[in-house]
Amino acid sequence: MSIVSRPSRVVSLLGGSIKAPENPCTHVTPRPATPWVGESGTAGRAVVVGAGKMGLPLAVQFARHGWHVTAVDINPEVVAAINEGRSHVGEEPGLAEGVAEVHAAGLLDATLDAAAAVRGADVAVLIVPVMVDDAQQPDYRYMDAAVDSIGGGVHDGVTIIFETTLPVGDTRGRFLPRLEAASGLTGEKDFFVAFSPERLYSGAVFANLSAYPKLVGGIGPESGRRAAVFYDSVLDAEVVAMSCAEAAEFSKIADTTYRDVNIALANDFARYADRVGVDIQEVIEAANSQPYSHIHQPGIGVGGHCIPVYPHLLLSRAPDLEVVAVSRRTNDAQVGLAIKSLEGLLGGLDDVPILVLGLTYRDGVKELAYSRALPLIERLSFHGAAVYAYDPLLSDAEIEHCCATPYHWGERAPIRAIVTQTADPLWTQIDYSLFPELEVIFDGRNSLRDVELPATARYLGIGVQAATRRRHGNAPVR
Numbered sequence: 285m286s287i288v289s290r291p292s293r294v295v296s297l298l299g300g301s302i303k304a305p306e307n308p309c310t311h312v313t314p315r316p317a318t319p320w321v322g323e324s325g326t327a328g329r330a331v332v333v334g335a336g337k338m339g340l341p342l343a344v345q346f347a348r349h350g351w352h353v354t355a356v357d358i359n360p361e362v363v364a365a366i367n368e369g370r371s372h373v374g375e376e377p378g379l380a381e382g383v384a385e386v387h388a389a390g391l392l393d394a395t396l397d398a399a400a401a402v403r404g405a406d407v408a409v410l411i412v413p414v415m416v417d418d419a420q421q422p423d424y425r426y427m428d429a430a431v432d433s434i435g436g437g438v439h440d441g442v443t444i445i446f447e448t449t450l451p452v453g454d455t456r457g458r459f460l461p462r463l464e465a466a467s468g469l470t471g472e473k474d475f476f477v478a479f480s481p482e483r484l485y486s487g488a489v490f491a492n493l494s495a496y497p498k499l500v501g502g503i504g505p506e507s508g509r510r511a512a513v514f515y516d517s518v519l520d521a522e523v524v525a526m527s528c529a530e531a532a533e534f535s536k537i538a539d540t541t542y543r544d545v546n547i548a549l550a551n552d553f554a555r556y557a558d559r560v561g562v563d564i565q566e567v568i569e570a571a572n573s574q575p576y577s578h579i580h581q582p583g584i585g586v587g588g589h590c591i592p593v594y595p596h597l598l599l600s601r602a603p604d605l606e607v608v609a610v611s612r613r614t615n616d617a618q619v620g621l622a623i624k625s626l627e628g629l630l631g632g633l634d635d636v637p638i639l640v641l642g643l644t645y646r647d648g649v650k651e652l653a654y655s656r657a658l659p660l661i662e663r664l665s666f667h668g669a670a671v672y673a674y675d676p677l678l679s680d681a682e683i684e685h686c687c688a689t690p691y692h693w694g695e696r697a698p699i700r701a702i703v704t705q706t707a708d709p710l711w712t713q714i715d716y717s718l719f720p721e722l723e724v725i726f727d728g729r730n731s732l733r734d735v736e737l738p739a740t741a742r743y744l745g746i747g748v749q750a751a752t753r754r755r756h757g758n759a760p761v762r
């Protein structure tokens with residue numbers, strides 16, 4: 285019997301992603317408005333507080349649509365760079381050109397003086413981090429300081445928008461009273477306050493800005509309306525006016541927590557795949573080939589200051605949400621499982637030279653916040669391993685700061701195990717002749733699954749085993 289293989293017409297979306305098409309820009313040149321009162325087709329003066337990886341592209345986006353933008357930051361080097369028309373964020377495609385362009389057009393400047401900037405503005409967008417502390421409670425130090433710094437500049441008619449992910453209720457319950465106390469004015473009557481989550485992905489910010497619907501919720505109808513009209517004037521994507529600030533806050537926490545829970549499920553599935561000797565990547569691809577399944581990718585852990593953080597913003601208010609709590613623990617336990625596997629394969633880790641590849645939370649983004657490389661290095665060292673590390677985005681000093689010995693790409697070394705912590709495409713080009721003592725390749729992101737690897741080293745992925753791994757260009761080997 286012969287089996288006819290037909291190409292499937294269903295595209296399996298690995299990672300569960302739905303591709304959002306970018307929208308073309310249909311804006312016409314806006315009329316300048318002073319003061320700006322939320323009239324369509326007009327532009328005024330905007331302030332972006334926190335000119336970091338997200339804030340600086342936003343400033344460029346607003347300026348490109350005719351707004352005069354002042355970026356506010358507490359870092360004098362950031363302010364100086366912007367005032368010279370330079371982007372201090374290296375990796376974001378299109379950002380350096382964008383900053384140079386709008387600065388040269390006289391539409392972007394920067395300052396350390398938040399109150400003065402807001403005093404002269406119609407709209408102020410706050411995008412400084414809110415993290416969690418060691419007890420997994422919201423750490424408001426940057427946002428409290430940012431809110432207090434603009435308080436003296438809040439004036440009649442200004443619209444203040446929070447884009448930083450916040451626990452549900454904070455726009456109205458925590459920050460509105462501070463702004464009212466500092467200004468002596470009343471929100472929704474004298475000035476306007478809204479929440480609109482930043483939903484962008486580092487490395488694709490401008491594409492995302494023109495594709496992802498912008499969710500907007502105010503503390504009252506006029507606040508929501510003004511914020512929605514503002515975004516409509518600067519974004520090509522759909523603007524979704526939500527019923528209230530709390531619904532908009534929750535939508536961001538819900539979308540990101542969903543991803544953490546989904547990844548935890550993928551990690552659980554990967555553990556089971558190891559037990560039954562099946563390749564999890566093959567399973568996920570197959571399961572996602574109908575429209576109701578969106579299983580994400582398993583991995584050595586979830587890093588960055590978004591996905592591992594926001595479930596805690598939810599749990600800080602609702603600790604009884606069990607699925608959320610268990611998922612967080614499941615994802616954080618991945619590093620421990622990796623170390624257990626390495627210990628087993630190497631017969632202990634004492635004095636074993638191990639090379640960790642990729643220290644940032646993901647490849648291509650210079651961000652160490654909550655990167656799982658940090659506990660990975662710490663625990664490998666705790667078990668006696670001599671930890672070497674390489675990351676194309678980090679200097680030797682930065683790698684030493686992560687408590688690892690810098691490895692230089694292309695160097696010969698007596699490494700016995702390689703652990704990939706990011707999926708950097710560079711790892712597919714490793715010259716294994718440099719590591720004659722290599723015994724184990726631990727593929728923390730399953731990115732080496734389809735790559736030719738030396739037969740002398742044991743391979744282990746996350747739910748992908750040496751026996752199921754697809755050999756380069758061949759069908760799975762059983």
Ligand SMILES: NC(=O)c1ccc[n+]([C@@H]2O[C@H](COP(=O)([O-])OP(=O)(O)OC[C@H]3O[C@@H](n4cnc5c(N)ncnc54)[C@H](O)[C@@H]3O)[C@@H](O)[C@H]2O)c1
Nearest residue numbers: 334335336337338357358413414426429430448449482484
């Ligand atoms: N980075 C991402 O991938 C991402 C994605 C979606 C949403 N977000 C949201 O954006 C927020 C900011 O993220 P980011 O990546 O831009 O952070 P970042 O660390 O790159 O930038 C934050 C900037 O804020 C500045 N800052 C800190 N305190 C300040 C203050 N009191 N006043 C003025 N400036 C201050 C810092 O100097 C820095 O330049 C996150 O907390 C998150 O809610 C981030």
